Amino acid sequence: MSPPTKQRSILLDLPFLRLWTGATASGLATWALPFVLGLAVYDRTLAATDLGLLLAARTVGFLAAVPVAGVLADRHSRRGVVLWAGLTAGAAAPVIAAGLERSVLLMAAAAAAAGAGQGACRPAYQALTAEVVDTGRRQQANAAMTLAVRVTTLVGPSLAALLAAFLETWALLVGIGLLWLVAACVPGRGARPGAAKDASEPSAGTGRSSFLAEFTEGVREARRHPWFLAGLGALTAVIATGYSATGVALPMVSRDEYGTEVVLAGAMTAYTAGALGGALLIARWRPRSPGWAALAGLASYGFAPLSLVLPVHPVLVMAAYAMAGLGVELFNVPWFTAAQREVAPDKLARVSSLDFLLSYGLAPAGLAVIAPAIDAFGATAVLTGCALICFAAPAIAALAPSARTFSTTRRRP
DSSP: OOOGGGGSOGGGSHHHHHHHHHHHHHHHHHHHHHHHHHHHHHTTSSOHHHHHHHHHHHHHHHHHHHHHHHHHHHHSOHHHHHHHHHHHHHHHHHHHHHHTTTOHHHHHHHHHHHHHHHHHHHHHHHHHHHHHSOGGGHHHHHHHHHHHHHHHHHHHHHHHHHHHTTSOHHHHHHHHHHHHHHHHHSSOOOOOTTSOSOTTSOOTTTTTSOHHHHHHHHHHHHHTOHHHHHHHHHHHHHIIIIIHHHHHHHHHHHHHTSSSTHHHHHHHHHHHHHHHHHHHHHTTOOOSSHHHHHHHHHHGGGHHHHHTTSOOOHHHHHHHHHHHHHHHHHHHHHHHHHHHHHSOGGGHHHHHHHHHHHHTTTHHHHHHHHHHHHHHHOHHHHHHHHHHHHHHHHHHHTTSTTTTTTOOOOOOO
């Protein structure tokens, strides 16, 4: 007899609904900033080189904030970190608007602050989900989180284009600041497992260890989970090669091989649609070997660069991207759920920050290397190599101890 409460949607749970709303707002604001700045380039209020500088500054802010936020979110209240991170990013958006056609340096400093707010939110939201949602429903909660991200990616371009017809760039930037205000203020306070009820009380050892020492504790915790290290290595390899290669090569192939932007737009839409399907599937599906199933999903990203190697029908390119999107979510949701279940609660934010730091942090490096590699060795060689890495890295990770279940059996104090 299955209890009816198991079928109740996680979005009907008010604490999670508040968290989900805040995370959705932060995801939409994160996506919207480069798009709105691109509109500023289009209407000639911003130079293309300045756009590159602003996006680079945002990336630097993101990478600098992630490890610091991981330590702060484990040391203090995760809710407090979300609040201040959102307020920082929210305050940066109107400053960027004020710098339009006035000061690129001011805009770059504000973009770095926006990136820092974005980066600080990531590990804090990840850890706060574990506080707000009970263990049995975290996979459904993580699927709802990633579903929101994919929906905003799918709907966002049309919405932004519609608003741009009525609003100027500065007004859109102020709107991004308001989204960050929602992300900062709407989520509620969680109850950290094993921690004191008063979240204002620092954890044991606060003030006696440096940031570096506390972050190193998080690294040590990550090393206690072989499945985590192996999965993180595979994820980093796939993002740094397959994701970067397709990001650079897909527009070129769409233009040179097919002579139309329809392949580019169709492939990216198919990727998002596949990811939506993956999130819906994994919200309910509980495979016998969740780790192996997740890694197999991650490996399916290799079909995306592989579809660009030889001239095939555009439908096959779109199908490959849909499969890649589906597989990425079949990996992401069990991956986040396993970390929330297996990692010590007082180190979860630091371990999550290590995840974001490596997987997302190396993506710009991959993007920077791929274009020169294509010029030097040709698109076929580079895309084939990237596809092989995407297939091989998860397969190697599957050989690690505990990778089959994404679970390390150990005693906890």
